[in-house]
Amino acid sequence: MSDETTTDETAAAETTAAQTVAAGQVPAEASATASSMPAPATKDPRLPRLTQVAAFRDFMATGWGTPDRTPPTVDGVAAASAQHRERLSGAFPGRTLVVAAGRAPVRSNDAYYEFRPDSNFYWLTGCTAEDAVVVLFARGSGHDAVLYVPAPAYPGETGFFADAAHGELWVGSAPGFGDWAEALQVTVRDLASLDSDLAGERDVLATLAGSHVHEALTGVATSAALWQTLSELRMIKDDWELGQLRHAIDATVGGFEAVIGQFDHAIAGGGERWLQGTFDRHARTHGNGVGYSTIVGSGAHAPTLHWVRCDGDVNEGEAILLDMGVEARSFYTADVTRTFPVSGTWSTEQRAVHDLVERSHRAGLAAVGPGRAWTDFHTAAMEVIAQGLDDWGLLPVSVDEALSAEGQQHRRYLVCGIGHHLGLDVHDCAKSSYEAYQGSTMQAGMVLTVEPGLYFHSFDETVPPELRGIGVRLEDDILVTPSGSDVLSEALPIDASGIEEWMRRHRAAPTGSRTAG
Numbered sequence: 001m002s003d004e005t006t007t008d009e010t011a012a013a014e015t016t017a018a019q020t021v022a023a024g025q026v027p028a029e030a031s032a033t034a035s036s037m038p039a040p041a042t043k044d045p046r047l048p049r050l051t052q053v054a055a056f057r058d059f060m061a062t063g064w065g066t067p068d069r070t071p072p073t074v075d076g077v078a079a080a081s082a083q084h085r086e087r088l089s090g091a092f093p094g095r096t097l098v099v100a101a102g103r104a105p106v107r108s109n110d111a112y113y114e115f116r117p118d119s120n121f122y123w124l125t126g127c128t129a130e131d132a133v134v135v136l137f138a139r140g141s142g143h144d145a146v147l148y149v150p151a152p153a154y155p156g157e158t159g160f161f162a163d164a165a166h167g168e169l170w171v172g173s174a175p176g177f178g179d180w181a182e183a184l185q186v187t188v189r190d191l192a193s194l195d196s197d198l199a200g201e202r203d204v205l206a207t208l209a210g211s212h213v214h215e216a217l218t219g220v221a222t223s224a225a226l227w228q229t230l231s232e233l234r235m236i237k238d239d240w241e242l243g244q245l246r247h248a249i250d251a252t253v254g255g256f257e258a259v260i261g262q263f264d265h266a267i268a269g270g271g272e273r274w275l276q277g278t279f280d281r282h283a284r285t286h287g288n289g290v291g292y293s294t295i296v297g298s299g300a301h302a303p304t305l306h307w308v309r310c311d312g313d314v315n316e317g318e319a320i321l322l323d324m325g326v327e328a329r330s331f332y333t334a335d336v337t338r339t340f341p342v343s344g345t346w347s348t349e350q351r352a353v354h355d356l357v358e359r360s361h362r363a364g365l366a367a368v369g370p371g372r373a374w375t376d377f378h379t380a381a382m383e384v385i386a387q388g389l390d391d392w393g394l395l396p397v398s399v400d401e402a403l404s405a406e407g408q409q410h411r412r413y414l415v416c417g418i419g420h421h422l423g424l425d426v427h428d429c430a431k432s433s434y435e436a437y438q439g440s441t442m443q444a445g446m447v448l449t450v451e452p453g454l455y456f457h458s459f460d461e462t463v464p465p466e467l468r469g470i471g472v473r474l475e476d477d478i479l480v481t482p483s484g485s486d487v488l489s490e491a492l493p494i495d496a497s498g499i500e501e502w503m504r505r506h507r508a509a510p511t512g513s514r515t516a517g
């Protein structure tokens, strides 16, 4: 990446002369800025501050055309966001609502993580501007929405060339208030006026995207009630959202194909890192990126639930677990898991574990539908797992005792949850109340994952040696429909033989195996 500096440091960067700074002699004006390299201890005439050079400022103020400043938005997002604001408005009559986009957290020193807008904010606006804030002002029987975005810095302002966060020479073409208003069909104002605009509001509820918020909001308290309501409203996906999710899931299936095509490269030395990189590049190309850290766990890494280190080898004979999701450019994400035999053919033990997980998965899928208790699929899948483990002699108690609230011994091999809402967040709607989530029934328009698995760790001495180091998960993304359910990720097979056959179709011919000529 390029070095993000302020003008003072830009000036410093113009020289190749070695610079030394005596301890304790950094000028206050320099230390007050984000500093990527030391400032000279005394004024160096060869390093003028560009913002203070009148001739330079004048020269930089003229001679610029207008770049295309169309904001990056997704088709249909303006209308969908307007509907979402209407739904939120109806839940909080008479109260002014504030939802912030947030800002990218610091990665290290003056380097930041890529910015990704808060999901609630995006759901209400479709806006991708860092530090932006949407306010729904209580007016009459409803609300007036105003989107506040930071002012871009254009030619004629020193920030144009000196502001690394908003200067157009630093960040690329910068949409203005009118550009955002046209793209998103909402009133847009300068973020600088947020303070005064909120000053007259007495009853303000806010969600602030964690701790990374603009200074204008530091005095505003977060409302758990607003966050919870947004979380619960987001449970039912509209047609536009379903289109985004289908796109994310289809792109994810393509990512699985891309990864399978690289297995031989992984075995040859690229390892888990190569497959992770393959999927992440696919996700970046076909969406915004990944919706969560890609999990590539081969062999003994497979049972580790969140194996995001992805730094191991990939060897013939191992089973490899891939938990991967493309996040669309609208930020809706897929969440899909399959386990594959690296060599293309399951061992007897791997297949047996996969077969049991498949039976559990089918039982879970069958329990998804409108009016069903949310916990039905969990219960159905767990009953199969417990019975299967008992058949293998792995339960120290009876199946009934294990399944009872006082037992749960089967969960030793499956300590995670086995399903969740899916949407803008991979674990969507997580701020909902228990009554609205686990304690509720499924409704048409909900999208969820079902993801049973078995995780036999290599150091688990309760497990027969031949099963140790095998981890299998099957995870699909399912839409609850008025009449039942629709498995959106069904392009990927879930049975062991189907997975072998699918691998044969998508695996690239090994290097050197193609006949010459």
Ligand SMILES: [Mn+2]
Residues within 6 Å of the ligand: 335, 420, 449, 451, 475
């Ligand atoms: Mn999941």
